Amino acid sequence: MPASAHDLLQTVLETDRARILSSLIRTCAGDFDLAEEALHDAVVAATTQWPQRGIPDAPDAWLLQTARHKAIDVIRRDQRKRQKLEELGRTASLYQEEEESTPIPDDMLRLIFTCCHPALTEEAQLALTLRTVVGLPTIEIARAFLVNEQTMAQRLVRAKKKIRDAGIPYRVPERNEMPERLAAVLLAIYLVFNEGYSASSGEHVVRGELCAHAIHIGRILSELMPDEDETMGLLALMLLQDSRRLARTNENGDLVLLRDQDRSLWNREQIDEGLHLCRQARAAQSGAVYGIQAAIAAEHARSARADETDWEQIVRLYAELLRERPTPVVALNHAVATAMAHGAEEALLLINTLADDLDGYGPFHAARADFYRTTGRWDEAEDAYRQAVALATNDPERRFLTGRLQEVRNARLA
């Protein structure tokens, strides 16, 4: 297969896999395995047919159409599957859908709601979302949940089996069911966004297409539910964070810290929309966690220069978030903001109470190391940087921390 066709196929899969898969799952009446198999077959067909017959005009539609035919073939052959479709009264629409070749964006929303069905455990919900919507490999999901690959693979199989056998529907729930279902879905969408914003693996630190997907779904959701503040808060949060995407990495693909970013690269359009949504979300009620986080992101977005940042206000917002979500990681962020507003001495008092909870968390040691460095305590700083380097998860981060470690070593010896 020539490089261009191969590259194109990879790009289409990266950007459109979730949309195609979610449409297929609908064709397959909620049978995830059949949909995944059919998509796989279509990709195999593309690797042989595209180089011979040329790349189709609409590669994503080609993949969907081909996969749909493969799935329908299987359904026609499989008596049991056909019965299930007939039971659902869907055989007629199955053939109509053959005509309709563009994936509908709502299908992705449907997929997320199915993955986040309350009849599945919360862990299964998130794992299934990461697997099917994000396309994250099972081994990565296993790592995120601190289990081995085989255990995670079994959990995913069990979850998909329950969706099929218990008849979990493939649809967006009714309005009255929304409140119970929404929290898990918002969390899943934010997880998809975060996977794009700081990829847990791979050569790229940022996977922009995932951020775009998450924002797109967030937008559909807030259009469906204009009265839900948290939906609006989440959309605002994602837009404000994503507005910094271009400035977050340099030409080597390394991360650029917020204070060192070229703010002229920030996306003004996203910032304006994010600030507008944030005001609306915050006006409606207090104590909404996505709204508070959006308000924090808004403080940065509003500052033309890093030294104009209102850190006092950010400390207040983190304190508010800490009341709603008293987790060690929120407490860590509160401490980091405190260092910016009131100095590292005060932050050290806060952060050292978190040692028991966050000892295995790299950013905790990196923050601690930074506080010791700025107060000139070289021995403690060196020790903390060493722990942070050991816990770093990607190369750019490791390079940055190793540089700092060398700096404090030199300072200590000088």
Place this chain on the structure above:
Amino acid sequence: MQYLLLIYEDEKALEERDEHARGEIMAEYYAFTGSVREAGQYVAADALQPTTTATSVRVRDGKTLTTDGPFAETKEQLGGFYLIEASDLDEAISTASRIPSARFGTIEVRPIWTIE
């Protein structure tokens, strides 16, 4: 699809209910069963005698062992069931949530495994 809705409730609390409260719940159940029939979901339903009347049977090495009492001692006991027809789990859950005992006990929703 068919779903079995299993009704679990604390039998002791049931016994302690006075005549009036019992009558009210019976009326609620009567209305609920009527709505299930009207919606065309009804396949079967029944209430069970309390677990004090239960007998458990096991056959081991060809020998039948009969013991007094339910399969397992639990805080809530199986007290009745509805077998319904529903298009998917959400419809079954929605029906289960309207069973009067859902307010004080637990309804377990189990899809029927159709064996061909």
